[in-house]
Amino acid sequence: MHKLTMTVAAALALAGCGRPAPDPRGVDRDETLLQVSAAGRAETRPDEARFAAGVSSIAASAAAATQANNEAMNKVFAALEALGIGRDDMQTRALSVSRIDYGRNRGQFEANNMVEVRVRKVDGVGAAVAAATQAGANIVSGPDLRISDTEAASRSAYAAAYKAARARAETYADAAGLKIARVLAIRDGGDPGRPIPYYGGMAAPEAVAQAAAPPVSAGTTTSEVRVSVDFALSAK
Numbered sequence: 001m002h003k004l005t006m007t008v009a010a011a012l013a014l015a016g017c018g019r020p021a022p023d024p025r026g027v028d029r030d031e032t033l034l035q036v037s038a039a040g041r042a043e044t045r046p047d048e049a050r051f052a053a054g055v056s057s058i059a060a061s062a063a064a065a066t067q068a069n070n071e072a073m074n075k076v077f078a079a080l081e082a083l084g085i086g087r088d089d090m091q092t093r094a095l096s097v098s099r100i101d102y103g104r105n106r107g108q109f110e111a112n113n114m115v116e117v118r119v120r121k122v123d124g125v126g127a128a129v130a131a132a133t134q135a136g137a138n139i140v141s142g143p144d145l146r147i148s149d150t151e152a153a154s155r156s157a158y159a160a161a162y163k164a165a166r167a168r169a170e171t172y173a174d175a176a177g178l179k180i181a182r183v184l185a186i187r188d189g190g191d192p193g194r195p196i197p198y199y200g201g202m203a204a205p206e207a208v209a210q211a212a213a214p215p216v217s218a219g220t221t222t223s224e225v226r227v228s229v230d231f232a233l234s235a236k
Contacts, residue, residue, distance in 0.1 A: 026185070031182075032178060032234075036231065036232075037165065037191065037226060037229075039226050040227070042223045043221070044153040044222075048146050049144065051119075051144065054115060054139040058105050059108060060109070066097055069113050072137075082131070082140060083131055085117060090115050092113040092114070093114045095112070107218035116130070119120035123218075130213040145221070153223050154225055158227065165228070169233075176233070180231050185229070186228075186230075
């Protein structure tokens, strides 16, 4: 009995040695591997906006410039809060106090305070800019129109990318007299998004004190993603 068991085990081992090793790519012996990459795009309307607002104050001393700047910035904060923009949506970006060594204000001091403001509805950014400038902000730039949930915006782009990859694979397979047997792997190529710069500059207080709300058009933002798919092709 013991000898019979050893004989059967040896036979199975020899049979295993005769089998070809599985292809690490996942295809069977009678299949062909096809690797395809494709891009997908989706148009999404921005649903929030960000802009920078600040105050530049000039006085005879650093203390006086800072005090004047603080008072003006507090008015800007209050004006934005009156529109329903909370402090969580206002983030200080830069603070500075420096001596002016050139020009007509030489020898005086300049204090600057810049804040980034997030407006959760695009159609409210014009009113927010107007409120900030009327409250005393004399440095304004933006707006940067954004999509708050970028992942949701990319979902349809990923679906489009996969469909494009599948269609391309079917074209290759048909031309070669084959068909798609299986999907072996799907690899996310990522979102090649790019930052959007601020535009704008400095304006004198008297030039913007009575500024009306500027019109803002949200337009659409294009999300583009890439996907790579491995297909196993077989005979039709």
